[in-house]
Amino acid sequence: MFEPFSRTDQRRWGEVYLRGLLLDGRRKSVEPMAARLGEDGNRQALANFTTTSPWDAAHVRARLAWRMQQVIKPTALIVDDTGFLKDGDASACVARQYTGTAGKVTNCLAGVSLHLASDAASASVDWRLFLPESWDPASPKADPAKAARRTKCGIPEEVGHVEKWQLALDMIDETRSWGIEVPLVVADGGYGDAAAFRLGLEERALDYVVGISTTTTAQPEEARPCIPPYGGRGPRPQPVLPRAGPGREEAGHRGWQAGGEAGAVAGRLPPGQRPQRFEADVLAVRGPADQARRTRDPQESRRTRTTCALAAGRMARHRVRTRAVLAVQPARRHSAGHSLRTAKLRWRIENDYREMKQVLGLAHFEGRTWRGWDHHVTLVSVAHAFCTPQRITRSPKETAPA
Incomplete structure (x- = not known):
């Protein structure tokens, strides 16, 4: 050294x-x-x-x-x-x-x-x-x-x-x-909530799994910007996107599925403690909404709004969502459970x-x-x-x- x-x-x-x-x-x-x-x-x-x-x-x-x-x-x-x-x-x-x-x-x-x-x-x-x-x-x-x-x-x-x-x-x-x-x-979530951080990772062509808060908004995967007609005078109008709803309202519409064991990645559990099962759900979204609003060029807006996996997890038999993550892994289309287990690696x-x-x-x-x-x-x-x-x-x- x-x-x-x-x-x-x-x-x-x-x-x-x-x-x-x-x-x-x-x-x-x-x-x-x-x-x-x-x-x-x-x-x-x-x-x-x-x-x-x-x-x-x-x-x-x-x-x-x-x-x-x-x-x-x-x-x-x-x-x-x-x-x-x-x-x-x-x-x-x-x-x-x-x-x-x-x-x-x-x-x-x-x-x-x-x-x-x-x-x-x-x-x-x-x-x-x-x-x-x-x-x-x-x-x-x-x-x-x-x-x-x-x-x-x-x-x-x-x-x-x-x-x-x-x-x-x-x-x-x-x-x-x-x-x-x-x-x-x-x-x-302290980094995942920053749109500039996520955009910086995308510009570096890096896959990521980041936590987000429940108030973070995102567009559905099929959303596309609507370009208002330009009258020829003044600044060009910005692309208008459909209204973005909180990810917490979108995730879960497909139903919860088994995701794995909580704490399995974070390390060994204390003696005598049994691992708890957690359920997960995933929704495909097109980039963070706050990130898209900053882009005036429609072509650039389409480029930066990468398709992400919005995954939410909760403990089995509970209805309270425990965490949500955004995952961009284009080379490996993993399940919601895999994305959440990857996010738990942070506890190391x-x-x-x-x-x-x-x-x-x-x-x-x-x-x-x-x-x-x-x-x-x-x-x-x-x-x-x-x-x-x-x-x-x-x-x-x-x-x-x-």
């Missing part, structure tokens, strides 16, 4: 930092790790390696992706984000924002991550730190105090506020530039976040710089990737705690 480092001292302290992350201990910030590392416990050297040393994390992530692609043999590339709770306001990009980590709006950082995943394992191979509008001097919502801290936090001048879905597309492009094949993109990432935060110290970084956070999450990903083959090759009895 550290072969791209140009200096031997960088390789040495990179290995020491990884050992500090892997050793037992409740806190994985620099000072507690230094105390556990014995002769290698140079706190100042470890702090300099993460916060000021000019090594490029992208080179390490590229080698990590190459290695884990061979180990995991991914069937999907999953995009998600997680929060890093903070008490003060000195860290780079900290702001009051919503995070699923706390389930509310609170003071935190937000990081977007990209994972290679299969039914057996997953690994994070790329990261982006989300910069809120309050930290962007060019934004009308800029906070002068936070904008003034950019230099002290080491935030590059060219970095501005970018939506999370755009960060996800940037990471997908970067991963493909490393030579990593992207078989399928999976994301939750929740396991990754829990392991990296509770065991490997993902959220224990106490530095305040942009580069330091980038270095720390990269090294935690390497430590997590080291543990993944151990878990795959060993039996559950060998990896169970004493």
Whole structure:
């Protein structure tokens, strides 16, 4: 992983930092790790390696992706984000924002991550730190105090506020530039509700399965835009589409069918717990309605409105719909149950976040710089990737705690 480092001292302290992350201990910030590392416990050297040393994390992530692609043999590339709770306001990009980590709006950082995943394992191979509008001097919502801290936090001048879905597309492009094949993109409703994200995946010719909210609208597969006559004066009229109804009202008209076992993809169930059966239904729709409204050219409107599978699922013997996903898989016309099971693969990432935060110290970084956070999450990903083959090759009895 550290072969791209140009200096031997960088390789040495990179290995020491990884050992500090892997050793037992409740806190994985620099000072507690230094105390556990014995002769290698140079706190100042470890702090300099993460916060000021000019090594490029992208080179390490590229080698990590190459290695884990061979180990995991991914069937999907999953995009998600997680929060890093903070008490003060000195860290780079900290702001009051919503995070699923706390389930509310609170003071935190937000990081977007990209994972290679299969039914057996997953690994994070790329990261982006989300910069809120309050930290962007060019934004009308800029906070002068936070904008003034950019230099002290080491935030590059060219970095501005970018939506999370755009960060996800940037990471997908970067991963493909490393030579990593992207078989399928999976994301939750936070990304699936963004029409620009779905359109970006379609422009890259990528299949996807993304969650959507129950208020997302879509047109039936047979819907076609009606072009009003042009009188020759003024702007050309926009194509008029039939009124789009919520997908929740459309899905289900064909009747529910057996879809599979809930939790079968997310991982092993707790001892004694039996898997629950779920039912699924699917409806063919032509692209998201909000995406089509932005397109003035009728030909372009037809091109961008890709036929999708709108799948909805519910637990057997219940009438409450539990989730809905949009699936674009033109090469493989799978059933609704397959699309929903593919969407459940995203829950492997929740396991990754829990392991990296509770065991490997993902959220224990106490530095305040942009580069330091980038270095720390990269090294935690390497430590997590080291543990993944151990878990795959060993039996559950060998990896169970004493």
